[in-house]
Structure formats: structure tokens, C-alpha cells
Amino acid sequence: MxxxxxxxxxxxxxxxxxxxxxxxxxxxxxxxxxxxxxxxxxxxxxxxxxxxxxxxxxxxxxxxxxxxxxxxxxxxxxxxxxxxxxxxxxLAPEGATESARANRTAPAGLAPGDSGVDELMRAAQQLDRASLLALLRERWTRLGPLEFLEECAGRLMIEIGAAWRAGSFEIRHEHFATACLAGFLREVREPFDRQARGALVITAMLPGDIHEGGVLMSSVLLAVRGCRVLNLGTDIPIEQLAAAARERSADAVALSVSSAVAPRRAASGVTKLRALLPRSTALWVGGGGAPKPSRGVRCFATLADWDRMLAAMA
Ligand code: B12
Known part of the structure; x- marks a missing residue:
């Protein structure tokens, strides 16, 4: 029975x-x-x-x-x-999922944590959009958001700057790669934006600064960390930025300052912004041209440093 x-x-x-x-x-x-x-x-x-x-x-x-x-x-x-x-x-095709599962296997010729920037540079030089996007996607899946931003996207832009200075890249290669990366960063951020329930953070760059890599990368990291991101983009008048922070009662402004901004302009821009922002709005600053920390301003040398603070906040 x-x-x-x-x-x-x-x-x-x-x-x-x-x-x-x-x-x-x-x-x-x-x-x-x-x-x-x-x-x-x-x-x-x-x-x-x-x-x-x-x-x-x-x-x-x-x-x-x-x-x-x-x-x-x-x-x-x-x-x-x-x-x-x-x-x-x-965010990634099933094939990429399988490769991630198989111990984050890197493509042939790459060590597991290798961002393989040379390959990306080749695709950029050949103006090969499909390959460049596929390579970015493979790295995003394999490296994870933070490592991707620092070791792949950030390094790619730095290499492009170096190649342009050396004369092996021309404006068309730089514009093409910048546009592909910008589109990719917007796309991977989108699903996180839809789920975000955390602090409201405005991302922006100083007036005259048109290097959008930093603001896009910092926006992705914030979204991954569950923050609600309001990206005001590049070249924004400081009064407009402060007005947006007041209107939306932003918890923080994350300012990206590229290395093309002269140190004095970066420092005075940050000081002015701090003075116009409500006290309750934190000001976080990063990027190659970020000035030294000052009263009420927290500066971060790397995305990883910032990520540790965001993780502690979450
Ligand atoms: C793409 C590019 C352009 C494009 C920008 C197009 C676009 N849509 O973005 C174009 C062609 C328009 C351009 C123009 C110029 N550029 Co330019 N450009 C670059 C390049 C190749 C990449 C910029 C980039 O995205 N960098 C990657 C970013 C993301 O790096 P990053 O700011 O250090 O950010 C990292 C961290 O700091 C952190 N981070 C960034 N933001 C934030 C924010 C927070 C809160 C935190 C915590 C962290 C963080 O994350 C990133 C990844 O780790 C750089 C090369 C380079 N080395 O950066 C030159 C570079 C910045 N440009 C430079 C120059 C000189 C110019 C021009 C003046 C050239 C000219 N004579 O016209 C103009 C200035 C335009 C302007 N008004 O600002 C120089 C600046 C050198 C200097 N110190 O003066 C560089 C370094 C090139 C070089 N080696 O000569 N540029």
C-alpha cells in the first residue's frame, strides 16, 4: 500500500x-x-x-x-x-549568456578579464558598426557593468584620443566610435532606468564641455545601482542645472568634467554650482578634469571609488 x-x-x-x-x-x-x-x-x-x-x-x-x-x-x-x-x-543574446555561464569564457586570444580594446579599435578604424557593437556587447556581458565601463568603454576612448594624437585615427573614426559607444550606453541603461526606485540623481557636464563619454558612463553606473537618472547631457548652463535640481528636489548632482576643461574653469564651475544648489542636494564630481574636493563637494578619482559609495547608499 x-x-x-x-x-x-x-x-x-x-x-x-x-x-x-x-x-x-x-x-x-x-x-x-x-x-x-x-x-x-x-x-x-x-x-x-x-x-x-x-x-x-x-x-x-x-x-x-x-x-x-x-x-x-x-x-x-x-x-x-x-x-x-x-x-x-x-541585454545579451542567449549565446553570450551561455558563454558567461561557462565561467565567463573570453573569446579566443583574450584572458577572462581582458577588455580586448585592440579589437574594438580595429572595428572603429574600419568603420564597422556591426562588429563594434557586437564586441561591446560581448564585453558588457562578460565583464559586468563596472569593469566594462572602466576597462572597456573608458579605455577605448582613451586609446582613441591617443590614436588621434598619433595620427592613426582621424575625426571620422573618433566620431564613429563615440556615436556607437554612446548609443550602446543608452541602450544598456534603459532596462535599469525602468526598474529604478532609488535616489534621484541629475547627471551633466559643465558649460562648454562637449565630451559626453563621462556623463553617459556615470549615468549607466547610477542606473545599475538603482538610482533614477535625469541626464541633462553636455554643455549645460550652471543656472539651468541648478534650476532642474531645485524643481525635481534632486538628491544629488553627478557632474562629469572632462580633461579638456581647464583646471580653473572646472574649479570655478563647481564652486558656482555648489552655491546655487539646494543644501540638501549632494554634489559628486568625477572625470579626467575634476577639481580637488571642496566644502560640500565630493570628488571621486575613479568610477570604482564612486561605486563603493553608491553601493553603501543603496
Ligand atoms: C571623443 C573626444 C572628443 C570629441 C567629443 C565628442 C563627444 N560626443 O563626446 C570631440 C572630437 C568633439 C572632441 C573635441 C575636443 N577635444 Co576631445 N577628446 C575626445 C576623447 C578621444 C574621448 C573623450 C572621452 O569620452 N573620454 C573618456 C572619458 C569618459 O574619460 P574621463 O573623463 O577621464 O572619465 C573616466 C573617469 O574619470 C570617470 N568619470 C567620468 N565622469 C565621471 C563622473 C563622476 C561623478 C565620476 C565619479 C566618475 C566619472 O569615468 C570614466 C571612465 O573611467 C578624449 C581622449 C581622452 N583621453 O579622454 C579627447 C580629449 C579629452 N579631447 C581633448 C581636446 C584638446 C579637445 C578639443 C579642445 C580639441 C580641439 N582643439 O578642438 C575639443 C574641445 C571640445 C570642447 N568644447 O569640449 C584633449 C584634452 C587634453 C587637455 N587636457 O586639454 C583629449 C584628452 C585628447 C588629447 N589627448 O589631446 N573631443
Whole structure:
């Protein structure tokens, strides 16, 4: 005679923590930690106190695993519903997902953390848009947002500047690469923007500064960190920037100052902006031409330094 299930057996559509761990490949200890730290997993309890999870959680957690492999952090993705995770998954084709899963395998000839900027430079020189975008996407998927911004996008722009000075790149190559990268950065930011519920941060560059790389990169990092980003772009009058911060009661302004801005102009622009901003609005400054920190102004040497502060805030 078949044994009647005990009252402590999981009911239909419910999984024990062991079964959930097996189905998702996530160790039970990690599941418990996520529940404690993020309150993210909807467990009910058996009379014995053991956890029971809905089967539908398997699909959501498999998506979470894929996103963690692509460089997202648990705090960014664990609170999202299954359908909210989809736009993030859509950032890379399935082939790229598989390669990320296979221990973040780099393409032939590249070490796992290598940003492979030479290849990007070749595509830029050949004005080959499809290749350049595919290479950027591969690096975004494999390196994750922060490393991509610093080691790939940032380095690419620096290399382009050097090649232009050396005469191997001309204006058309620079404009082409800048436009491709700008489009790519806007595209990868979009799904994060749609999910963002955090601090409202205005991103912008000083009047006369038209180098948009910094403002686009800092906007991506903010969005990845869950901030609501209002990008006012390049070359914005300081009064206009301050007015936007007042009207929207912005939590912070993140100013990107490129190295083309003379040090004195950078310092006076930042001082003027600080004076016009409400006290409650923080001012964060970065970029190759950022001045020294001053009263009420926090300056960051790298995106990684800034990211640590954003992570602590989140
Ligand atoms: C693309 C480019 C242009 C394009 C810009 C087009 C566009 N739509 O963006 C064009 C051709 C228009 C251009 C014009 C000029 N340019 Co230009 N340009 C560049 C180039 C190649 C890339 C700029 C870039 O995106 N850099 C990458 C950025 C993102 O680097 P970054 O600012 O250091 O930012 C990093 C971090 O600091 C951080 N970060 C950035 N923002 C923020 C913000 C926060 C809050 C935080 C925390 C961190 C952070 O993130 C980034 C990644 O790590 C650079 C080369 C270079 N080395 O940067 C030259 C460069 C900046 N340009 C330069 C010059 C001289 C000019 C011109 C004056 C040339 C001319 N004679 O006309 C004009 C000036 C235009 C103007 N009014 O501003 C020089 C500046 C040198 C100097 N110190 O004077 C450079 C360095 C080239 C060179 N080596 O000579 N340029």
C-alpha cells in the first residue's frame, strides 16, 4: 500500500529548500542568506518550521543566476519579479549568456578579464558598426557593468584620443566610435532606468564641455545601482542645472568634467554650482578634469571609488 504523505511533506507546487537548491544550482546556505539579507524569497513554513517555496520561484531564480554570472549584484536583481528580470536578460543574446555561464569564457586570444580594446579599435578604424557593437556587447556581458565601463568603454576612448594624437585615427573614426559607444550606453541603461526606485540623481557636464563619454558612463553606473537618472547631457548652463535640481528636489548632482576643461574653469564651475544648489542636494564630481574636493563637494578619482559609495547608499 502506498504510504500516505505525512502532514510535513511539501504540498503540490511547493518545494523544500533542498529541492529548490537542486533545481536552481544555488546552495541552500546561499538561499537562506538571500532570504535573511534581502527578504527576497517568499517562503512559507511547514509545521516543523522547514521552509517551503513555490515552484514558480525556480524560473525567477534561474534568471537571477544568469544575471549574477553577467556581473549584476544580488541586491540589484533579487528584489525584481520574474517579468522585471526579462529586460535585463534581453541585454545579451542567449549565446553570450551561455558563454558567461561557462565561467565567463573570453573569446579566443583574450584572458577572462581582458577588455580586448585592440579589437574594438580595429572595428572603429574600419568603420564597422556591426562588429563594434557586437564586441561591446560581448564585453558588457562578460565583464559586468563596472569593469566594462572602466576597462572597456573608458579605455577605448582613451586609446582613441591617443590614436588621434598619433595620427592613426582621424575625426571620422573618433566620431564613429563615440556615436556607437554612446548609443550602446543608452541602450544598456534603459532596462535599469525602468526598474529604478532609488535616489534621484541629475547627471551633466559643465558649460562648454562637449565630451559626453563621462556623463553617459556615470549615468549607466547610477542606473545599475538603482538610482533614477535625469541626464541633462553636455554643455549645460550652471543656472539651468541648478534650476532642474531645485524643481525635481534632486538628491544629488553627478557632474562629469572632462580633461579638456581647464583646471580653473572646472574649479570655478563647481564652486558656482555648489552655491546655487539646494543644501540638501549632494554634489559628486568625477572625470579626467575634476577639481580637488571642496566644502560640500565630493570628488571621486575613479568610477570604482564612486561605486563603493553608491553601493553603501543603496
Ligand atoms: C571623443 C573626444 C572628443 C570629441 C567629443 C565628442 C563627444 N560626443 O563626446 C570631440 C572630437 C568633439 C572632441 C573635441 C575636443 N577635444 Co576631445 N577628446 C575626445 C576623447 C578621444 C574621448 C573623450 C572621452 O569620452 N573620454 C573618456 C572619458 C569618459 O574619460 P574621463 O573623463 O577621464 O572619465 C573616466 C573617469 O574619470 C570617470 N568619470 C567620468 N565622469 C565621471 C563622473 C563622476 C561623478 C565620476 C565619479 C566618475 C566619472 O569615468 C570614466 C571612465 O573611467 C578624449 C581622449 C581622452 N583621453 O579622454 C579627447 C580629449 C579629452 N579631447 C581633448 C581636446 C584638446 C579637445 C578639443 C579642445 C580639441 C580641439 N582643439 O578642438 C575639443 C574641445 C571640445 C570642447 N568644447 O569640449 C584633449 C584634452 C587634453 C587637455 N587636457 O586639454 C583629449 C584628452 C585628447 C588629447 N589627448 O589631446 N573631443
Amino acid at each position: 502506498p504510504r500516505r504523505p505525512s502532514s510535513d511533506a511539501p504540498g503540490p507546487g511547493l518545494l523544500s529548500i533542498g529541492a529548490l537548491a537542486t533545481a536552481t544550482g544555488i546552495p541552500a546556505q546561499t538561499l537562506r542568506t538571500w532570504e535573511r539579507r534581502y527578504g527576497a524569497l517568499e517562503a512559507t513554513r511547514k509545521p516543523s518550521g522547514h521552509r517551503l517555496y513555490p515552484v514558480s520561484l525556480v524560473t525567477r531564480l534561474r534568471k537571477v543566476v544568469t544575471l549574477l554570472e553577467r556581473g549584476h549584484r544580488p541586491g540589484e536583481v533579487l528584489m525584481l519579479t520574474s517579468s522585471e528580470l526579462d529586460p535585463l536578460l534581453a
